[in-house]
Amino acid sequence: MDMIQLYNVSKRYSRDSIAVKDLSVKIDKGEFVYVTGASGAGKTTFLRMLYVAERPTRGQILVDGQNVTRIRSHQIPYLRRKIGVVFQDFKLLQSRTVYENVAFALEAQGKKRFEVSKKVYQALKEVGLEHRLQRKPLELSGGEQQRIAIARALVVDPLILLADEPSGNLDQEVTMDIMNLFKRANARGTTVLLATHDYSLHQRFPRRVLTLDQGKLVGDQRPLEMETAEQ
Amino acid sequence: MLEAMRYFFLRALRNMRQWPFLCSAAILTMAVSLATIATFFLIVVNIEQLAARWTGEIQVIAYLNTPPAQQDLVRLTQDLEQIEGVENVAYVSPAAAMDRFRERLGEDASLLQGIRPDLLPASFEIGLRPEFRQQEGIEIIVAQLEEVIPVDDLRYGQTWLERFNTFINMLRFVGAFLGGFLLFATLFIVANTIRLTLYARRDELEIMALVGATMRFIKIPFMLEGAIQGFVGGMLSLLFLGVSFTLIISRGLNAFWLTPVDFDLLFLTATQQLLLVLAGVVLGVLGSLSSLRRFVRI
Numbered sequence: 414m415d416m417i418q419l420y421n422v423s424k425r426y427s428r429d430s431i432a433v434k435d436l437s438v439k440i441d442k443g444e445f446v447y448v449t450g451a452s453g454a455g456k457t458t459f460l461r462m463l464y465v466a467e468r469p470t471r472g473q474i475l476v477d478g479q480n481v482t483r484i485r486s487h488q489i490p491y492l493r494r495k496i497g498v499v500f501q502d503f504k505l506l507q508s509r510t511v512y513e514n515v516a517f518a519l520e521a522q523g524k525k526r527f528e529v530s531k532k533v534y535q536a537l538k539e540v541g542l543e544h545r546l547q548r549k550p551l552e553l554s555g556g557e558q559q560r561i562a563i564a565r566a567l568v569v570d571p572l573i574l575l576a577d578e579p580s581g582n583l584d585q586e587v588t589m590d591i592m593n594l595f596k597r598a599n600a601r602g603t604t605v606l607l608a609t610h611d612y613s614l615h616q617r618f619p620r621r622v623l624t625l626d627q628g629k630l631v632g633d634q635r636p637l638e639m640e641t642a643e644q
Numbered sequence: 645m646l647e648a649m650r651y652f653f654l655r656a657l658r659n660m661r662q663w664p665f666l667c668s669a670a671i672l673t674m675a676v677s678l679a680t681i682a683t684f685f686l687i688v689v690n691i692e693q694l695a696a697r698w699t700g701e702i703q704v705i706a707y708l709n710t711p712p713a714q715q716d717l718v719r720l721t722q723d724l725e726q727i728e729g730v731e732n733v734a735y736v737s738p739a740a741a742m743d744r745f746r747e748r749l750g751e752d753a754s755l756l757q758g759i760r761p762d763l764l765p766a767s768f769e770i771g772l773r774p775e776f777r778q779q780e781g782i783e784i785i786v787a788q789l790e791e792v793i794p795v796d797d798l799r800y801g802q803t804w805l806e807r808f809n810t811f812i813n814m815l816r817f818v819g820a821f822l823g824g825f826l827l828f829a830t831l832f833i834v835a836n837t838i839r840l841t842l843y844a845r846r847d848e849l850e851i852m853a854l855v856g857a858t859m860r861f862i863k864i865p866f867m868l869e870g871a872i873q874g875f876v877g878g879m880l881s882l883l884f885l886g887v888s889f890t891l892i893i894s895r896g897l898n899a900f901w902l903t904p905v906d907f908d909l910l911f912l913t914a915t916q917q918l919l920l921v922l923a924g925v926v927l928g929v930l931g932s933l934s935s936l937r938r939f940v941r942i
């Protein structure tokens with residue numbers, strides 16, 4: 414089943430520059446997909462259109478069967494509850510504890526308190542930080558902060574996980590930890606889109622790769638063993 | 645529902661605790677603004693009250709062609725007293741008028757020697773109820789007056805009344821104008837202060853929107869916060885006004901105001917006090933809402 418479908422999607426920020434051009438692609442439920450391309454290729458724009466931080470200039474986007482191209486603003490929150498997002502700069506609240514940062518995502522959805530504490534604990538355990546509950550993000554390492562951000566994205570059991578250069582600021586070892594978290598989420602059925610220009614990741618964890626160049630889709634490759642497995 | 649309200653309330657409180665400086669700035673801004681408006685309101689109200697006392701001396705004097713016959717006098721007086729708005733009626737006979745005149749002349753009273761005692765006209769002095777002591781009220785009374793008795797001439801301080809009317813109208817106009825201006829300035833300042841507090845928290849707003857919080861969920865704690873700040877600001881302004889008012893009274897500073905000794909300065913009525921605090925709450929909520937629109941884009 415298709416989780417994400419794009420039909421001839423274009424995005425212009427201004428008249429004379431185009432960020433995404435005529436992009437058509439389908440991503441199945443449960444897939445793990447890299448989005449690569451040089452800086453300015455349109456990776457971030459692509460992801461932002463999926464959680465409607467940007468609207469496409471042209472074309473249609475379907476997420477989980479719902480056309481989000483002209484979604485009403487009051488429906489956007491309900492779409493975003495199906496999508497977890499992870500950024501290069503973590504976007505954690507520095508004034509809140511680790512626990513509160515992760516709980517935030519559940520509280521925003523109006524979950525009951527006992528449910529919140531149980532799920533937050535589970536999510537932090539999943540990323541190996543259940544012993545850091547009462548710390549503030551700045552008291553933790555970059556890798557730990559990113560794992561908290563991932564816990565926040567995953568605590569709501571999203572259908573889709575979007576990650577925009579999640580390991581951009583992190584060293585190799587920490588990057589592998591984080592990739593393992595994404596793989597585990599993917600194994601539980603979450604569709605994962607990972608934007609990165611770190612090609613070494615493709616080699617270590619071969620998965621489908623979408624390549625963008627100046628907003629155009631110039632490559633859509635699956636690793637050999639996956640293609641043979643499918644046939 | 646109850647749990648949600650509890651959650652919103654706790655979040656509003658913790659936000660305020662987290663940004664004590666911004667929170668106090670918002671509260672103080674509202675307190676100062678509200679106190680300014682209320683002070684201004686009190687000044688206008690007190691001037692009006694003071695002015696109303698001057699009209700206490702207003703009365704209508706109706707001069708008669710010929711003095712009424714003795715037997716008609718009681719009936720005429722009663723008829724005049726029947727007129728709506730008339731408080732009391734006093735008949736001044738030509739002789740009585742002459743006596744007054746003589747009294748007023750004092751030592752020069754000898755000038756009146758040999759003058760006929762009925763030279764001065766007879767008159768009715770008609771006192772008015774307070775609500776009729778103004779232009780329209782007097783006109784109504786005068787119209788009815790002329791049906792009861794043939795009047796030769798009427799005196800009721802026409803020019804003075806006109807000037808007084810102009811003064812009161814001016815006062816009200818300037819009051820409304822400056823008051824409206826103050827209100828706008830207040831709205832502007834409060835909205836900007838709150839905008840500042842929201843700017844400091846734009847990360848939080850952004851992340852809330854990102855994790856799928858509804859507009860309602862994002863707005864309610866901020867509105868609550870605005871309401872609490874407005875409430876505290878309103879109470880503070882009330883406290884400030886009350887203390888300054890008591891000081892003015894106790895120090896006898898109202899002598900400065902050139903007010904009569906027996907004049908009591910007016911303070912806000914209970915309803916007006918309530919309105920002031922309520923205005924603070926409304927101001928806080930509206931300020932939050934108008935600023936939120938800038939920061940939360942979904």
Ligand SMILES: Nc1ncnc2c1ncn2[C@@H]1O[C@H](COP(=O)(O)OP(=O)(O)OP(=O)(O)O)[C@@H](O)[C@H]1O
Binds near residue numbers: 427452457
């Ligand atoms: N908010 C914006 N306003 C105007 N132009 C923008 C905006 N965001 C992106 N762009 C432009 O759109 C194009 C694609 O940008 P995008 O951020 O999607 O690229 P990217 O692949 O994520 O790059 P990077 O690897 O550097 O993050 C770029 O030319 C960029 O300058």
Ligand SMILES: [Mg+2]
Binds near residue numbers: 456457
């Ligand atoms: Mg990018």
